[in-house]
Amino acid sequence: MAIALSQLIAETDQLLDAARFNDYCPNGLQVEGRPYVSKIVSGVTASQALVDAAIEAEADVLLVHHGYFWKGENPCVTGMKQRRLKALLDNDISLVAYHLPLDVHAELGNNVQLAKRLGWSIEGGLEADNPRSVGLVGAPAQVQTPQELAAQLALALGREPLLIAGSQPVRRLAWCTGAAQGYIDKALAAGVDAFITGEVSEPTVHFARENDITFIAAGHHATERYGVQALGEYLARHFAIAHEFIDCANPV
The missing domain is CATH 3.40.1390.30 (NIF3 (NGG1p interacting factor 3)-like)
Known part of the structure; x- marks a missing residue:
């Protein structure tokens, strides 16, 4: 067809x-x-x-x-x-x-799809005053140490993440796929214990350490594989056509 x-x-x-x-x-x-x-x-x-x-x-x-x-x-x-x-x-x-339309979609978006794969609940947007907030805030399925959270991400994404571990267990977290390391200040303001994104910049490490918030860079490519897959699968079902996801590996 x-x-x-x-x-x-x-x-x-x-x-x-x-x-x-x-x-x-x-x-x-x-x-x-x-x-x-x-x-x-x-x-x-x-x-x-x-x-x-x-x-x-x-x-x-x-x-x-x-x-x-x-x-x-x-x-x-x-x-x-x-x-x-x-x-x-x-x-x-x-x-x-x-790009952005696929990051923020409430069902097919990269951030929602990442949460589904990790078992995270969604509380709301990272930018509370923005109805189109790219980042999200929520909670893991159970309280974890920063190291346990990083290990879960490594298993789910097939990639060892960069971990800057805070001193507190992770009860609430924020995340934004891709290159959103600059949102770490919003995560801190939201009162979460950990912030997960794809990439890291040099100042991000100091910010995380000095504010005692766990930061994880899990890979730009790795965190953004799932929205486009979900969209492709949706279109294939909706229009009764074929769909194939092809993953061209990228270490970043």
Whole structure:
């Protein structure tokens, strides 16, 4: 069975409320391919490796969290960008990307999906005054030491996280997938015992130590594998088309 590309995009844009986000990149259809879709390949980032894998898998659409055309980047279509775009266009594959809309979605979003895999309950947004808060606040299934929390993440994500352990057991925690280490001050203000994100910066370590809050950098790629998978699976069910998630490993 196949679905019109235009219908797929229109319904996905509406599902994720994409038009309401002021994002760092365009959301939705970024590169237009063939007009009908019978198979979606999803992945985290539209790297050359993922584009090549989508071609090999005979995808009609490549669905990603990290697409192209970021604010501030060189707009010239040369080098790496030319090779990626040429591969998509030569093979008539559409590139569809959702960044912030996929981070915050209440069912399919990266942060909700990460919580489901870890068994965390969700209390509310990390930014209490922001109805579109990217980060979330909640609690683990049971009180844990920082080391136990880090071990749980390592097992679930298949990646050893960076742990800056505080002195308190983890009863409440905050998290924000990707590169959200700058939100650690919001986590402290929320009164949680631990903050989990994907990446770390040099000042983050000092902030965590001096404020006695557990900080865990569990990997940008690793924490953002699940939203795009959930979206791809949803679209496959909704439109009765095929979907395959392809994980191109990234240590960051």
